[in-house]
Amino acid sequence: MTRRTGEPPHHNTLTCYTDYGCRLPACVERRRAWQRELRRKQREGQPALIDAEPVRRHLTALQAQGISINAIARSIGIDEWTLRGFLPSSSGKRPRKHRVTPQVADRILAVTADQIIVGYTDGAGTRRRIQALVANGWPIRRLGEHLDLHGTYVADLVSGRRKEGPVLTATAAKVAEAYGRLKDQKPTRHGIEARVVKRIRGIAAARQWAPTKYWDDRMDVIDDPDFTSLYGITRREIVAQDANEVMRLSGLDRAAAAERLGVSKAYIDHAFRDHPQYAIGVAA
Structure with missing residues (x-):
């Protein structure tokens, strides 16, 4: 078999090992695990291939x-x-x-x-629905089973190489249908351990992914790409964002920006300290 040249597109399947000659330890172990599973199925008489x-x-x-x-x-x-x-x-x-x-x-x-519905639609709502279910404690792999999509593809939609841009209309329809079925169901009722649910919720919270309850009153904007979710964002971070915009566009210093925003200069100082990314490119 002719080997492909260049860097493998990803390292989560056997393709990088078989087609690109990748020998990263994790990829070698994935290949060995596949071989072990193949031999097990052969011993048990299962049609592995x-x-x-x-x-x-x-x-x-x-x-x-x-x-x-x-x-x-x-x-x-x-x-x-x-x-x-x-x-x-x-x-x-x-x-x-x-x-x-x-x-x-x-x-x-x-x-x-x-x-296969030909055509694409904006992917904002699709990603928000998946993220909301994850925020409820659903592991992405298990979501893939309910969405009838491969878990790797689902992960790519919300945090990987496909996390921006349009999605197939058929995919959007699958996700919307599954969201309607799962949004009020507890993952533990589907055999997912409570400790796993807690861990998944923690990951989603760290990424500020809004749960389904957040969207219950916002279903009219869940598919709107121009809607900005403020879920998980503190008032101090909002002030840091607003101060950054005011100072960059108006050339004001922190004291003048604070007066315009109705807060103290000390509050802006603390906001920039907690969120230094918004202090870049503005006056001291």
């Missing part, structure tokens, strides 16, 4: 209907290059993948052209 030809024919048929591999990948949350591995390359070389796990095969074969 099956023929990929039906998957290849299905992807080819979807392409013939005008559906791109990128659109298919986005709709089911599988990496685009994983799907392309089942198809011949543009140079006419044989496909790289001839075997596939039953789970991946089922996800691909379940896709129909009618299910």
Whole structure:
């Protein structure tokens, strides 16, 4: 197999090991864990890998209907290059993948052209809904199961390389439907341990992700990209932001800015001390 050149796109699948020759310790261990799991399934008589030809024919048929591999990948949350591995390359070389796990095969074969809604929508509401569920204590991996999206893709939407920009309309619809089902349900009722729920909530709080209760009275703006959530932001941070804007645009010093904002100069000093990123580029 010909190795790809350059830096792997990520280090959370086997692709970096098999296609790019990556030998980072974590990636080597991931490969070994995969091999151990494969051997276990073989010992137990489980069909660890099956023929990929039906998957290849299905992807080819979807392409013939005008559906791109990128659109298919986005709709089911599988990496685009994983799907392309089942198809011949543009140079006419044989496909790289001839075997596939039953789970991946089922996800691909379940896709129909009618299910893939062509077009994109703003991703603000989709990300806010996922973040709100995480703030309620739902681990992203478990959310992926309820959203019918791969956990890695869900994580990328809210904190990874896809955390900005539009999302497929089909993805937005999936997330909105699942949000309606899960927003009032306790994760512990679904087998998630209380200690895990507490840890996940702490992570979300540190990132100032608003829970579902915050959005209950704001559903009219949850999809509005111009709406700024102030959840988790203290009054002191708001003053630091406002003082920064006033001083930069008007050229005022801290005393004059404080007078305009209706606070003391000492309050602005404390606000800048607690949030130094807003003190950059303004007068002392």
